[in-house]
Each structure stands twice: as C-alpha cells, then as structure tokens.
Amino acid sequence: MIGELVRTLREGGHTLVVANGAQIRTFDRRGVADLHTLLTDGGEFLRGATVADKVVGKAAAALMLLGGVSEMHTEVISRPALDLLAGSGMRVGYEVEVPHVINRNRTGWCPLETRCRDCRTARECLERIEEFLQQQQIGTTNESK
Numbered sequence: 223m224i225g226e227l228v229r230t231l232r233e234g235g236h237t238l239v240v241a242n243g244a245q246i247r248t249f250d251r252r253g254v255a256d257l258h259t260l261l262t263d264g265g266e267f268l269r270g271a272t273v274a275d276k277v278v279g280k281a282a283a284a285l286m287l288l289g290g291v292s293e294m295h296t297e298v299i300s301r302p303a304l305d306l307l308a309g310s311g312m313r314v315g316y317e318v319e320v321p322h323v324i325n326r327n328r329t330g331w332c333p334l335e336t337r338c339r340d341c342r343t344a345r346e347c348l349e350r351i352e353e354f355l356q357q358q359q360i361g362t363t364n365e366s367k
Contacts, residue, residue, distance in 0.1 A: 224295050224315065227274035232238035242271040252326075254334060254351060257285040266290075278303050278316070279323035284347035287312065298323070300335060306344065 227239045230248060238256050240251040247267075249256035257275075258269050268289025276284060278296040281304035287295055287310055295315040299359040300323045307314055323332040331339075 223272050223291060224274065227272060228295055229331055231276065237276050240267065240271050242244040242267050242269075254281050255287055255355065257282055257289070257349060258355060261285050261289045276322075277323055279335045280306055280338040280341070281347055281351050284341070284344035285305050285351070287344040288348060302335065303304040304338065306347075339350065 223241060227241055227246070230236065230246070231239045236246055236248045236250055237252060240247050240249070257268075266292055268286070270290060270292050273286060273291050273294045275294065277298045278286075278294065279300045280302040283299075283306045287307065289310055293313040293315075297316070298318045298320055299314070300318040301319060301321050304314070304319065308314065323335045324330065325332050326363045334351060334354055337354055338347040339355075341347045341350060
C-alpha cells in the first residue's frame with residue numbers, strides 16, 4: 223500500500239496522499255493546510271490511515287499523531303518530527319533526515335518548524351499551527367482587498 227501511495231505522490235506531483243481503507247485522496251496545497259483540514263473537518267479519515275507526504279516537519283508530524291495516522295512515508299523528515307513521533311507506534315519511513323525543515327526561500331527555518339520547536343506535545347503544536355494558519359488567512363484576506 224505505501225509503495226502505491228508514494229508512486230501516486232511522485233507521479234501526480236501531489237504534496238500529500240492519504241489512504242484509508244479503499245479510499246485514496248490526493249492533495250496539492252503547500253505546507254500543512256491539507257493535513258489540518260483533514261484533522262479538523264475531515265471526520266475520522268486520518269484515523270488508521272496510511273500517508274505519503276513530500277516533507278514532514280514537526281507540525282505535520284503533530285497533525286498526523288493527533289489524527290491517528292498508523293503509517294507514514296515521506297521523502298524528507300526533520301529531526302524534530304522524528305523526536306515527536308518516537309514511541310508513538312506510528313510506522314515511519316523516510317528517505318532523508320534533515321536537522322529542520324527550511325522555508326520556501328531556502329533562507330532559514332520553516333516558520334512552523336520554528337513555532338513548534340519548543341513544543342513538547344502534538345497538542346501544543348496544534349495551538350501554534352492554528353495561530354499560524356489564522357495569521358496566514360488574515361494576510362490573504364487583506365491582500366485581496
């Protein structure tokens with residue numbers, strides 16, 4: 223199953239692929255927006271799901287933990303994400319481990335990796351993620367006026 227999801231992720235140019243039972247869903251937004259939507263609006267779709275993701279930082283790892291994902295594979299995972307996932311029981315596969323996820327400009331840390339850096343639990347990370355997403359939403363709304 224995970225091999226099929228990874229293939230779908232790469233061949234389709236997606237950012238996230240989630241399978242639960244026979245249902246497979248693909249996502250294309252950047253960052254953790256799709257995972258957050260699945261957690262908050264997607265019902266129980268993440269519970270027991272298998273996930274293929276391009277990049278997993280601590281924020282994405284937290285959302286997967288809170289959603290009850292059972293297995294995840296990623297191309298790139300950060301050390302803070304691995305630390306958060308340690309002992310969780312989630313099966314984790316990855317190709318490259320990095321000290322932290324970098325921002326889109328490649329000039330420093332990813333903003334969510336920075337915000338979640340000192341969080342000890344997935345629930346703490348969720349608070350920081352939601353604050354960030356709200357700020358992003360406000361910024362987008364102001365730009366369109």
